[in-house]
Amino acid sequence: MDLRELKFRGTQVAYYVVCQRKLWLFTKGISFEKESEYVQLGKLLDEISFSREKGEEFAYEPVSIDFFSTGEGLVVHEIKHSSALEQAHILQVKYYIYYLKTKGIKVSHGIIHYPKQKKLLKVEFDEKDEELINEVVRKMDEVVRKEIPPKVINKPYCKKCAYWEYCYG
Protein backbone atom coordinates (compact mmCIF):
# COMPACT_ATOMS: atom_id res chain seq x y z
CA MET A 1 0.00 0.00 0.00
CA ASP A 2 1.32 3.39 -1.01
CA LEU A 3 0.79 5.72 1.92
CA ARG A 4 1.17 8.85 -0.14
CA GLU A 5 -2.26 8.20 -1.59
CA LEU A 6 -3.97 8.85 1.71
CA LYS A 7 -3.34 12.57 1.77
CA PHE A 8 -6.99 13.56 1.73
CA ARG A 9 -8.94 14.87 4.66
CA GLY A 10 -12.15 13.18 5.70
CA THR A 11 -14.28 16.09 4.54
CA GLN A 12 -12.76 15.81 1.08
CA VAL A 13 -13.89 12.19 0.87
CA ALA A 14 -17.40 13.28 1.83
CA TYR A 15 -17.26 16.10 -0.74
CA TYR A 16 -16.33 13.54 -3.37
CA VAL A 17 -19.67 11.81 -2.80
CA VAL A 18 -21.69 15.01 -2.42
CA CYS A 19 -20.18 17.16 -5.17
CA GLN A 20 -16.97 16.74 -7.13
CA ARG A 21 -16.95 20.43 -7.96
CA LYS A 22 -16.84 21.24 -4.26
CA LEU A 23 -14.00 18.75 -3.84
CA TRP A 24 -12.03 20.47 -6.60
CA LEU A 25 -12.65 24.00 -5.33
CA PHE A 26 -11.91 23.11 -1.72
CA THR A 27 -8.69 21.34 -2.66
CA LYS A 28 -7.52 24.41 -4.61
CA GLY A 29 -8.05 26.58 -1.55
CA ILE A 30 -11.24 28.14 -2.93
CA SER A 31 -13.20 27.69 0.22
CA PHE A 32 -16.29 29.36 1.65
CA GLU A 33 -16.88 27.18 4.69
CA LYS A 34 -16.14 29.98 7.14
CA GLU A 35 -19.03 32.00 5.72
CA SER A 36 -21.70 29.36 5.97
CA GLU A 37 -24.25 29.27 8.76
CA TYR A 38 -24.67 25.53 8.31
CA VAL A 39 -20.95 24.96 8.67
CA GLN A 40 -20.90 27.13 11.79
CA LEU A 41 -23.82 25.14 13.22
CA GLY A 42 -21.94 21.93 12.51
CA LYS A 43 -18.85 23.28 14.20
CA LEU A 44 -20.86 24.28 17.24
CA LEU A 45 -22.51 20.85 17.38
CA ASP A 46 -19.09 19.26 17.20
CA GLU A 47 -17.85 21.46 20.04
CA ILE A 48 -20.72 20.78 22.41
CA SER A 49 -21.32 17.08 21.72
CA PHE A 50 -19.38 14.35 23.51
CA SER A 51 -16.98 16.79 25.10
CA ARG A 52 -16.13 14.19 27.77
CA GLU A 53 -15.23 11.55 25.20
CA LYS A 54 -12.97 13.72 23.13
CA GLY A 55 -9.27 13.39 23.55
CA GLU A 56 -6.53 15.32 21.89
CA GLU A 57 -6.48 15.54 18.14
CA PHE A 58 -3.53 13.98 16.45
CA ALA A 59 -1.35 16.58 14.89
CA TYR A 60 0.33 16.39 11.46
CA GLU A 61 -2.27 13.96 10.11
CA PRO A 62 -4.66 14.81 7.28
CA VAL A 63 -7.53 13.14 9.09
CA SER A 64 -9.21 14.53 12.18
CA ILE A 65 -11.47 12.01 13.84
CA ASP A 66 -14.15 13.34 16.18
CA PHE A 67 -13.45 10.78 18.95
CA PHE A 68 -12.64 7.15 19.68
CA SER A 69 -13.78 4.43 22.01
CA THR A 70 -12.53 0.88 22.42
CA GLY A 71 -14.33 -2.38 21.82
CA GLU A 72 -12.92 -5.37 19.98
CA GLY A 73 -10.51 -2.83 18.61
CA LEU A 74 -10.72 0.89 18.14
CA VAL A 75 -14.15 2.37 17.40
CA VAL A 76 -14.20 5.50 15.27
CA HIS A 77 -16.93 8.06 16.03
CA GLU A 78 -18.17 10.81 13.77
CA ILE A 79 -20.72 13.49 14.72
CA LYS A 80 -23.00 14.92 12.04
CA HIS A 81 -25.79 17.43 11.99
CA SER A 82 -28.23 15.71 9.71
CA SER A 83 -28.43 12.32 8.02
CA ALA A 84 -29.46 13.85 4.69
CA LEU A 85 -26.09 13.03 3.14
CA GLU A 86 -25.67 9.70 4.90
CA GLN A 87 -23.81 7.97 2.06
CA ALA A 88 -21.12 10.63 2.16
CA HIS A 89 -20.75 10.26 5.93
CA ILE A 90 -20.45 6.47 5.66
CA LEU A 91 -17.68 6.74 3.10
CA GLN A 92 -15.91 9.35 5.22
CA VAL A 93 -15.91 7.00 8.22
CA LYS A 94 -14.77 4.07 6.08
CA TYR A 95 -11.92 6.25 4.91
CA TYR A 96 -10.93 6.94 8.53
CA ILE A 97 -11.00 3.23 9.35
CA TYR A 98 -8.90 2.43 6.31
CA TYR A 99 -6.49 5.21 7.14
CA LEU A 100 -5.95 3.90 10.66
CA LYS A 101 -5.55 0.36 9.34
CA THR A 102 -2.74 1.46 7.07
CA LYS A 103 -1.06 2.80 10.18
CA GLY A 104 -1.29 -0.69 11.70
CA ILE A 105 -4.10 0.14 14.10
CA LYS A 106 -6.80 -2.48 14.64
CA VAL A 107 -10.20 -0.91 14.11
CA SER A 108 -13.44 -2.71 14.90
CA HIS A 109 -16.06 -0.44 13.31
CA GLY A 110 -17.33 3.08 13.09
CA ILE A 111 -20.34 4.89 14.53
CA ILE A 112 -21.95 7.99 13.09
CA HIS A 113 -23.87 10.08 15.60
CA TYR A 114 -26.75 12.28 14.60
CA PRO A 115 -27.42 13.86 18.02
CA LYS A 116 -30.17 16.15 16.77
CA GLN A 117 -32.10 13.22 15.32
CA LYS A 118 -31.11 10.93 18.21
CA LYS A 119 -29.86 8.46 15.67
CA LEU A 120 -26.84 6.17 15.47
CA LEU A 121 -25.44 4.47 12.42
CA LYS A 122 -22.97 1.61 12.63
CA VAL A 123 -20.40 1.43 9.87
CA GLU A 124 -18.77 -1.94 9.20
CA PHE A 125 -15.61 -2.29 7.21
CA ASP A 126 -14.58 -5.36 5.21
CA GLU A 127 -12.11 -6.32 2.52
CA LYS A 128 -14.36 -5.07 -0.25
CA ASP A 129 -14.30 -1.66 1.38
CA GLU A 130 -10.55 -1.61 1.06
CA GLU A 131 -10.95 -1.86 -2.71
CA LEU A 132 -13.70 0.73 -2.58
CA ILE A 133 -11.55 3.28 -0.76
CA ASN A 134 -8.61 2.64 -3.07
CA GLU A 135 -10.86 3.27 -6.02
CA VAL A 136 -12.34 6.41 -4.45
CA VAL A 137 -8.93 7.87 -3.65
CA ARG A 138 -7.81 7.20 -7.21
CA LYS A 139 -10.88 8.96 -8.59
CA MET A 140 -10.44 11.86 -6.17
CA ASP A 141 -6.93 12.32 -7.52
CA GLU A 142 -8.36 12.48 -11.02
CA VAL A 143 -10.86 15.14 -9.99
CA VAL A 144 -8.39 17.42 -8.27
CA ARG A 145 -5.89 17.14 -11.11
CA LYS A 146 -8.37 18.64 -13.57
CA GLU A 147 -7.38 22.01 -15.02
CA ILE A 148 -10.82 23.52 -14.41
CA PRO A 149 -13.43 22.44 -11.87
CA PRO A 150 -16.31 20.08 -12.69
CA LYS A 151 -19.59 21.80 -13.61
CA VAL A 152 -22.27 22.71 -11.08
CA ILE A 153 -24.53 19.78 -10.29
CA ASN A 154 -27.91 21.45 -9.69
CA LYS A 155 -29.01 19.29 -6.78
CA PRO A 156 -31.67 20.33 -4.28
CA TYR A 157 -29.07 20.34 -1.52
CA CYS A 158 -26.98 22.94 -3.36
CA LYS A 159 -29.10 25.63 -1.69
CA LYS A 160 -27.71 24.72 1.71
CA CYS A 161 -24.13 24.54 0.53
CA ALA A 162 -21.53 27.11 1.54
CA TYR A 163 -20.62 27.36 -2.16
CA TRP A 164 -24.14 28.14 -3.34
CA GLU A 165 -23.64 31.86 -4.03
CA TYR A 166 -20.30 31.10 -5.63
CA CYS A 167 -21.59 28.39 -7.98
CA TYR A 168 -24.91 29.94 -8.93
CA GLY A 169 -24.30 33.71 -8.58
Added chain:
Amino acid sequence: MAEIYYITTNGTLRRDENTIMFESGEIKKKIPIENTSELFIVAEVSTNTKFLSLLSQNGIIAHFFNYYGYYIGSFYPREGNPSGHVLIKQVEHYLDKEKRLYLAKTFVLGSIINSEKLYQIDASEHLEKLKQASNVQEVMQVEGSFRKLCYKALEELTGWEFETRTKRPPQNPLNALISFGNSLVYAKVLGEIYHTPLNSTVSYLHEPSEKRHSLCLDVAEVFKPILTEGLILELIRSGTITENDFLEETEYCYLNLDGRRKFLRAFDNLLKSTVYYPKLKRKVSIRTLIRLELYKLVKHLTENEPYIPLNYHSLKK
Protein backbone atom coordinates in the same frame (compact mmCIF):
# COMPACT_ATOMS: atom_id res chain seq x y z
CA MET B 1 -24.52 38.27 7.59
CA ALA B 2 -22.73 39.93 10.51
CA GLU B 3 -22.85 43.72 10.86
CA ILE B 4 -20.52 46.52 9.98
CA TYR B 5 -19.95 48.85 12.93
CA TYR B 6 -19.08 52.49 12.45
CA ILE B 7 -17.22 54.40 15.14
CA THR B 8 -17.60 58.14 14.75
CA THR B 9 -16.77 59.31 18.26
CA ASN B 10 -13.22 59.73 19.52
CA GLY B 11 -12.37 57.27 22.26
CA THR B 12 -10.73 53.99 23.15
CA LEU B 13 -11.22 50.56 21.66
CA ARG B 14 -10.13 47.61 23.72
CA ARG B 15 -10.71 43.96 24.35
CA ASP B 16 -13.06 43.15 27.22
CA GLU B 17 -13.00 39.37 27.75
CA ASN B 18 -14.10 38.17 24.32
CA THR B 19 -15.87 41.22 23.12
CA ILE B 20 -15.10 44.68 21.83
CA MET B 21 -15.40 47.55 24.28
CA PHE B 22 -15.67 51.12 23.12
CA GLU B 23 -15.22 53.86 25.70
CA SER B 24 -15.52 57.59 25.36
CA GLY B 25 -15.87 59.70 28.47
CA GLU B 26 -19.08 58.51 30.10
CA ILE B 27 -20.02 56.22 27.23
CA LYS B 28 -19.26 52.51 27.55
CA LYS B 29 -20.49 50.37 24.73
CA LYS B 30 -19.93 46.70 23.98
CA ILE B 31 -19.88 45.50 20.42
CA PRO B 32 -20.69 41.78 20.09
CA ILE B 33 -17.80 40.10 18.33
CA GLU B 34 -19.82 37.24 16.84
CA ASN B 35 -22.05 39.70 15.07
CA THR B 36 -19.26 41.90 13.73
CA SER B 37 -17.77 41.49 10.30
CA GLU B 38 -16.02 44.82 9.87
CA LEU B 39 -15.26 48.07 11.67
CA PHE B 40 -15.14 51.48 10.05
CA ILE B 41 -13.31 53.72 12.49
CA VAL B 42 -14.02 57.25 11.33
CA ALA B 43 -12.74 58.98 14.44
CA GLU B 44 -9.58 59.17 16.49
CA VAL B 45 -9.29 56.12 18.69
CA SER B 46 -6.54 54.66 20.78
CA THR B 47 -6.20 50.94 20.97
CA ASN B 48 -3.70 48.17 21.66
CA THR B 49 -2.33 44.87 20.40
CA LYS B 50 -4.76 42.83 22.50
CA PHE B 51 -7.63 44.45 20.66
CA LEU B 52 -6.05 43.81 17.27
CA SER B 53 -5.43 40.17 18.11
CA LEU B 54 -9.07 39.81 19.10
CA LEU B 55 -9.99 41.14 15.66
CA SER B 56 -7.49 38.82 14.06
CA GLN B 57 -8.82 35.72 15.83
CA ASN B 58 -12.29 36.53 14.60
CA GLY B 59 -11.31 37.52 11.08
CA ILE B 60 -12.55 41.08 11.50
CA ILE B 61 -11.12 43.90 9.41
CA ALA B 62 -10.83 47.42 10.79
CA HIS B 63 -10.64 50.39 8.45
CA PHE B 64 -9.11 53.55 9.91
CA PHE B 65 -9.91 57.10 8.81
CA ASN B 66 -8.29 60.21 10.25
CA TYR B 67 -9.74 63.33 11.78
CA TYR B 68 -10.72 64.68 8.36
CA GLY B 69 -12.31 61.41 7.26
CA TYR B 70 -9.31 60.62 5.11
CA TYR B 71 -8.59 56.89 4.68
CA ILE B 72 -5.45 55.89 6.54
CA GLY B 73 -5.47 52.16 6.01
CA SER B 74 -6.93 48.88 7.14
CA PHE B 75 -6.01 46.32 9.70
CA TYR B 76 -6.17 43.20 7.54
CA PRO B 77 -5.88 40.09 9.70
CA ARG B 78 -3.37 37.53 8.57
CA GLU B 79 -4.61 35.69 5.50
CA GLY B 80 -8.30 35.30 4.95
CA ASN B 81 -8.79 32.47 2.48
CA PRO B 82 -5.56 32.32 0.50
CA SER B 83 -5.33 30.02 -2.49
CA GLY B 84 -2.07 29.43 -4.32
CA HIS B 85 -4.02 28.29 -7.34
CA VAL B 86 -6.05 31.50 -7.59
CA LEU B 87 -2.97 33.66 -7.01
CA ILE B 88 -1.15 31.96 -9.88
CA LYS B 89 -4.15 32.54 -12.13
CA GLN B 90 -4.37 36.18 -11.04
CA VAL B 91 -0.75 36.72 -11.96
CA GLU B 92 -1.16 34.87 -15.25
CA HIS B 93 -3.97 37.26 -16.19
CA TYR B 94 -1.77 40.21 -15.32
CA LEU B 95 1.29 39.07 -17.26
CA ASP B 96 -0.64 38.15 -20.40
CA LYS B 97 -1.28 41.51 -22.14
CA GLU B 98 -4.52 40.44 -23.80
CA LYS B 99 -5.92 38.92 -20.64
CA ARG B 100 -5.02 41.98 -18.61
CA LEU B 101 -6.56 44.29 -21.20
CA TYR B 102 -9.82 42.31 -21.11
CA LEU B 103 -10.15 42.73 -17.37
CA ALA B 104 -9.10 46.39 -17.42
CA LYS B 105 -11.79 47.06 -20.03
CA THR B 106 -14.51 45.21 -18.15
CA PHE B 107 -13.93 47.19 -14.95
CA VAL B 108 -14.30 50.44 -16.91
CA LEU B 109 -17.27 48.97 -18.76
CA GLY B 110 -18.88 48.30 -15.38
CA SER B 111 -18.19 51.84 -14.31
CA ILE B 112 -19.70 53.26 -17.49
CA ILE B 113 -22.84 51.12 -17.59
CA ASN B 114 -23.58 51.89 -13.95
CA SER B 115 -23.04 55.62 -14.52
CA GLU B 116 -24.91 56.24 -17.75
CA LYS B 117 -28.35 55.48 -16.25
CA LEU B 118 -27.57 57.46 -13.12
CA TYR B 119 -26.65 60.60 -15.03
CA GLN B 120 -28.71 59.96 -18.15
CA ILE B 121 -25.60 60.32 -20.28
CA ASP B 122 -25.18 58.81 -23.72
CA ALA B 123 -22.06 56.69 -23.37
CA SER B 124 -22.01 55.11 -26.84
CA GLU B 125 -19.01 57.13 -28.00
CA HIS B 126 -16.99 56.18 -24.93
CA LEU B 127 -18.03 52.55 -25.18
CA GLU B 128 -16.77 52.51 -28.76
CA LYS B 129 -13.46 54.06 -27.70
CA LEU B 130 -13.22 51.50 -24.93
CA LYS B 131 -13.65 48.70 -27.43
CA GLN B 132 -10.92 50.19 -29.63
CA ALA B 133 -8.43 50.74 -26.80
CA SER B 134 -5.33 48.68 -27.37
CA ASN B 135 -3.59 49.11 -24.04
CA VAL B 136 -4.40 49.79 -20.41
CA GLN B 137 -3.33 53.41 -20.63
CA GLU B 138 -5.90 54.08 -23.34
CA VAL B 139 -8.52 52.34 -21.22
CA MET B 140 -7.63 54.70 -18.37
CA GLN B 141 -7.99 57.69 -20.69
CA VAL B 142 -11.48 56.59 -21.73
CA GLU B 143 -12.39 56.23 -18.08
CA GLY B 144 -10.97 59.65 -17.28
CA SER B 145 -12.79 61.49 -20.03
CA PHE B 146 -16.06 59.71 -19.28
CA ARG B 147 -15.74 60.52 -15.58
CA LYS B 148 -15.39 64.22 -16.48
CA LEU B 149 -18.78 64.05 -18.17
CA CYS B 150 -20.21 62.39 -15.07
CA TYR B 151 -18.87 65.06 -12.74
CA LYS B 152 -20.28 67.75 -15.00
CA ALA B 153 -23.65 66.05 -14.84
CA LEU B 154 -23.31 65.76 -11.06
CA GLU B 155 -22.68 69.51 -10.88
CA GLU B 156 -25.76 70.21 -12.97
CA LEU B 157 -28.01 67.79 -11.12
CA THR B 158 -27.06 69.09 -7.68
CA GLY B 159 -26.52 72.72 -8.50
CA TRP B 160 -23.35 72.49 -6.40
CA GLU B 161 -20.05 73.74 -7.66
CA PHE B 162 -17.50 71.13 -8.71
CA GLU B 163 -15.03 72.79 -11.15
CA THR B 164 -12.43 70.09 -11.28
CA ARG B 165 -11.55 67.01 -9.28
CA THR B 166 -9.35 67.91 -6.33
CA LYS B 167 -8.19 65.23 -3.96
CA ARG B 168 -5.47 66.14 -1.52
CA PRO B 169 -7.14 68.05 -0.12
CA PRO B 170 -10.58 68.30 -1.72
CA GLN B 171 -11.45 71.96 -2.27
CA ASN B 172 -15.23 72.05 -2.29
CA PRO B 173 -18.14 70.03 -0.86
CA LEU B 174 -18.73 67.88 -3.96
CA ASN B 175 -15.09 66.91 -4.06
CA ALA B 176 -15.10 66.21 -0.36
CA LEU B 177 -18.11 63.92 -0.74
CA ILE B 178 -16.55 62.06 -3.66
CA SER B 179 -13.30 61.56 -1.76
CA PHE B 180 -15.02 60.32 1.36
CA GLY B 181 -17.44 58.08 -0.54
CA ASN B 182 -14.77 56.54 -2.76
CA SER B 183 -12.54 55.73 0.19
CA LEU B 184 -15.46 53.95 1.87
CA VAL B 185 -16.12 51.93 -1.28
CA TYR B 186 -12.46 51.05 -1.56
CA ALA B 187 -12.36 49.86 2.06
CA LYS B 188 -15.62 47.98 1.66
CA VAL B 189 -14.35 46.09 -1.39
CA LEU B 190 -11.26 45.17 0.62
CA GLY B 191 -13.53 43.90 3.39
CA GLU B 192 -15.24 41.56 0.93
CA ILE B 193 -12.02 40.45 -0.78
CA TYR B 194 -10.88 39.18 2.61
CA HIS B 195 -13.59 36.52 2.44
CA THR B 196 -12.61 35.30 -1.00
CA PRO B 197 -9.48 33.51 -2.20
CA LEU B 198 -8.44 36.59 -4.20
CA ASN B 199 -5.18 38.36 -3.47
CA SER B 200 -5.93 42.06 -3.13
CA THR B 201 -2.53 43.22 -4.43
CA VAL B 202 -2.75 41.87 -8.00
CA SER B 203 -4.77 44.22 -10.20
CA TYR B 204 -5.42 44.87 -13.87
CA LEU B 205 -6.75 48.35 -14.59
CA HIS B 206 -4.58 49.97 -11.95
CA GLU B 207 -0.92 49.07 -11.64
CA PRO B 208 -0.35 46.65 -8.78
CA SER B 209 2.29 49.01 -7.42
CA GLU B 210 -0.10 51.92 -7.22
CA LYS B 211 -1.62 51.06 -3.88
CA ARG B 212 -1.19 48.15 -1.54
CA HIS B 213 -4.59 46.67 -2.21
CA SER B 214 -4.90 47.81 -5.81
CA LEU B 215 -7.43 45.14 -6.79
CA CYS B 216 -9.88 47.11 -4.64
CA LEU B 217 -9.41 50.11 -6.93
CA ASP B 218 -10.30 47.96 -9.94
CA VAL B 219 -13.43 46.46 -8.45
CA ALA B 220 -14.43 49.77 -6.83
CA GLU B 221 -14.81 51.24 -10.36
CA VAL B 222 -17.92 49.13 -10.80
CA PHE B 223 -19.40 50.21 -7.46
CA LYS B 224 -18.42 53.89 -7.19
CA PRO B 225 -21.31 55.05 -9.41
CA ILE B 226 -23.72 53.19 -7.12
CA LEU B 227 -22.24 53.67 -3.67
CA THR B 228 -20.58 57.05 -4.01
CA GLU B 229 -22.15 59.11 -6.76
CA GLY B 230 -25.65 57.64 -6.53
CA LEU B 231 -25.57 58.23 -2.81
CA ILE B 232 -24.30 61.81 -3.14
CA LEU B 233 -27.10 62.63 -5.58
CA GLU B 234 -29.68 61.17 -3.24
CA LEU B 235 -28.31 62.92 -0.13
CA ILE B 236 -28.15 66.32 -1.77
CA ARG B 237 -31.48 66.08 -3.60
CA SER B 238 -33.30 65.00 -0.45
CA GLY B 239 -31.71 67.84 1.48
CA THR B 240 -30.14 65.39 3.96
CA ILE B 241 -26.70 66.84 3.39
CA THR B 242 -26.40 70.59 3.06
CA GLU B 243 -23.62 73.15 2.88
CA ASN B 244 -23.67 73.18 6.69
CA ASP B 245 -22.23 69.67 6.85
CA PHE B 246 -18.75 70.75 5.80
CA LEU B 247 -15.66 72.30 7.31
CA GLU B 248 -14.64 74.77 4.68
CA GLU B 249 -11.50 76.85 4.49
CA THR B 250 -9.93 78.47 1.47
CA GLU B 251 -7.49 75.61 1.00
CA TYR B 252 -9.62 72.61 1.81
CA CYS B 253 -13.09 71.22 2.44
CA TYR B 254 -14.09 68.21 4.53
CA LEU B 255 -17.29 66.71 5.84
CA ASN B 256 -17.77 67.66 9.47
CA LEU B 257 -18.78 65.12 12.10
CA ASP B 258 -22.50 65.50 11.44
CA GLY B 259 -22.00 65.24 7.72
CA ARG B 260 -19.84 62.16 8.06
CA ARG B 261 -22.42 60.48 10.28
CA LYS B 262 -25.21 61.23 7.83
CA PHE B 263 -23.13 59.88 4.97
CA LEU B 264 -22.17 56.70 6.85
CA ARG B 265 -25.75 56.01 7.87
CA ALA B 266 -26.91 56.34 4.28
CA PHE B 267 -23.95 54.26 3.08
CA ASP B 268 -24.82 51.47 5.50
CA ASN B 269 -28.50 51.56 4.57
CA LEU B 270 -27.59 51.33 0.92
CA LEU B 271 -25.27 48.36 1.53
CA LYS B 272 -28.08 46.58 3.36
CA SER B 273 -30.77 47.40 0.81
CA THR B 274 -31.72 44.53 -1.45
CA VAL B 275 -32.32 43.99 -5.13
CA TYR B 276 -33.68 40.95 -6.93
CA TYR B 277 -30.85 38.91 -8.40
CA PRO B 278 -32.28 36.70 -11.17
CA LYS B 279 -29.45 34.17 -11.29
CA LEU B 280 -29.92 33.28 -7.62
CA LYS B 281 -33.70 33.71 -7.88
CA ARG B 282 -33.78 35.76 -4.71
CA LYS B 283 -33.08 39.17 -3.27
CA VAL B 284 -29.55 40.01 -2.27
CA SER B 285 -28.04 43.03 -0.53
CA ILE B 286 -25.71 45.45 -2.28
CA ARG B 287 -23.03 44.08 -0.01
CA THR B 288 -23.63 40.62 -1.42
CA LEU B 289 -23.45 42.12 -4.90
CA ILE B 290 -19.85 43.10 -4.16
CA ARG B 291 -19.11 39.57 -3.03
CA LEU B 292 -20.80 38.10 -6.11
CA GLU B 293 -18.72 40.38 -8.31
CA LEU B 294 -15.58 38.97 -6.72
CA TYR B 295 -16.86 35.42 -7.19
CA LYS B 296 -17.38 36.16 -10.88
CA LEU B 297 -13.80 37.33 -11.01
CA VAL B 298 -12.58 34.10 -9.40
CA LYS B 299 -14.58 32.12 -11.95
CA HIS B 300 -13.13 34.20 -14.77
CA LEU B 301 -9.63 33.38 -13.56
CA THR B 302 -10.07 29.71 -12.71
CA GLU B 303 -12.93 28.44 -14.88
CA ASN B 304 -12.65 30.43 -18.11
CA GLU B 305 -16.09 31.86 -17.47
CA PRO B 306 -15.80 35.40 -18.89
CA TYR B 307 -16.25 38.14 -16.29
CA ILE B 308 -19.13 40.44 -17.17
CA PRO B 309 -19.51 43.38 -14.80
CA LEU B 310 -22.62 44.07 -12.79
CA ASN B 311 -25.33 46.12 -14.48
CA TYR B 312 -26.90 47.58 -11.36
CA HIS B 313 -29.78 49.43 -12.97
CA SER B 314 -31.01 46.28 -14.71
CA LEU B 315 -31.81 44.73 -11.32
CA LYS B 316 -35.27 45.26 -9.82
CA LYS B 317 -35.49 46.91 -6.46
